[in-house]
Amino acid sequence: MGKSSRTKTRDQAPAAGEVGPRQPCPCGSGRRYKACHGAPGGAPTVFVNRPFEGLPSECDVVALRELVPAATAPLTLKDSDRTVQLCSLLPMAAPAMVRENGDIWLGLQVQHGFGDPARDLGAVLLKALEAETGIVGLTDDPGAGPRLQDLITGDTLDITVHDGFDYWIADVEDRDGMAAALEQANEAASPTARLTTVEAAYWTNVGPKEHLRWVMPEPEDKLLDALARLHEAGQDQLVPDSRFVGMFRAHGLLAPVWDVPVGTGPEPLEEPAEAFAKALAEALADDSDLTPAQRSSRSGLANRQVTIR
Known part of the structure; x- marks a missing residue:
């Protein structure tokens, strides 16, 4: 009887086209389905994927x-x-x-x-x-x-x-x-500075590491293509021994993140960030198909995303 009861109470796999209660809600809110559109009465609130679009900066x-x-x-x-x-x-x-x-x-x-x-x-x-x-x-x-x-x-x-x-x-x-x-x-509060040569790029010192975190306005798919082109070309390193480690996703935008050597500080990042911005603009303007190597890089980059909001 106990075994039969346990079997009945297991989460059942959803039928084709359905969403399981523990799966992400299809609306894109980031909540589990059972806490969003699968909750009694439906979604508790409206969800806006890019809420700050149209705001200055x-x-x-x-x-x-x-x-x-x-x-x-x-x-x-x-x-x-x-x-x-x-x-x-x-x-x-x-x-x-x-x-x-x-x-x-x-x-x-x-x-x-x-x-x-x-x-x-x-x-x-x-x-x-x-x-x-x-x-x-x-x-x-x-x-x-x-x-x-x-x-x-x-x-x-x-x-x-x-x-x-x-x-x-x-x-x-x-x-x-x-x-x-x-x-x-x-x-x-971790020491933080905003770079002056590019928009929305912030250096921070979190103790054992220093990072550059750079929020970018381009659509995610287009930005991933461009970053993949630069990564495959070896153009995504800002300073020696720095490393492009992944991206945050927040409020509909991507924020690429670099680890930089401890002791770098914000000033040495100014010129490399400006040069990277120019290379990125060229890569964004390239509408040719990605090569197999670039597609592989893009897949790897997509797997290094962490959604904050």
């Missing part, structure tokens, strides 16, 4: 949300002259803060889980515009409404990467109450 926004510990950028609102600062992370991971002087700080590294981070940021910003002071956030799905890119204007963001989170208290006179939290946050 989309690639940098993705980097600040997923890869960069401490960075800020001012935002220009379409219909208000309020001062708004986009921040990678705020104290206590707050979604937004309205400062005593009326300035608004908007936090990127907040996972609301409502399916569209750009809509969540837009809803938080609207709430902050109505608040007097203090922390502002979301407790419920905001539903339909303007997304962050609908509320701001401009072509690019002026990104400032900070050594730590001292910017949290730059305008605060009484800092004693935040000293311990600030010290803890600073200790957890």
Whole structure:
């Protein structure tokens, strides 16, 4: 009886055309089917594969949300002259803060889980515009409404990467109450710098290793083809003893990652990154069929992807 019971309770293989409960949901949300469109009532939220498309400096926004510990950028609102600062992370991971002087700080590294981070940021910003002071956030799905890119204007963001989170208290006179939290946050922040010769490329030192992580805007298939061409041609090494190790996938974009020798720092990467960007542009413009060797390289690159969001 026990054996028969165990047999009945095993997960059954899905019929042709069906999706198993533990398989990824076909909608692309990254959730298992049983927790998404296979859940009672269907998917809990809408899922937007590339939520930050159309934002100024989309690639940098993705980097600040997923890869960069401490960075800020001012935002220009379409219909208000309020001062708004986009921040990678705020104290206590707050979604937004309205400062005593009326300035608004908007936090990127907040996972609301409502399916569209750009809509969540837009809803938080609207709430902050109505608040007097203090922390502002979301407790419920905001539903339909303007997304962050609908509320701001401009072509690019002026990104400032900070050594730590001292910017949290730059305008605060009484800092004693935040000293311990600030010290803890600073200790957890890996040294990071944004390269100046190319867009959205960030060097970081994680202790035993240094990396260059570079968020790129091109469609995934086209970018993989171009990277495969460069890899097969031996053109994907930035500096001696560096190594192209794979890619993150975040918010619909790929972020290639290189290991670089410890002690390299960001400055020696500037010229090689600029040269690589030119070679990549040429490879992206090449619409010829991949050779068998290039197809093999492409397959290997595709297997070295890690999806963050």
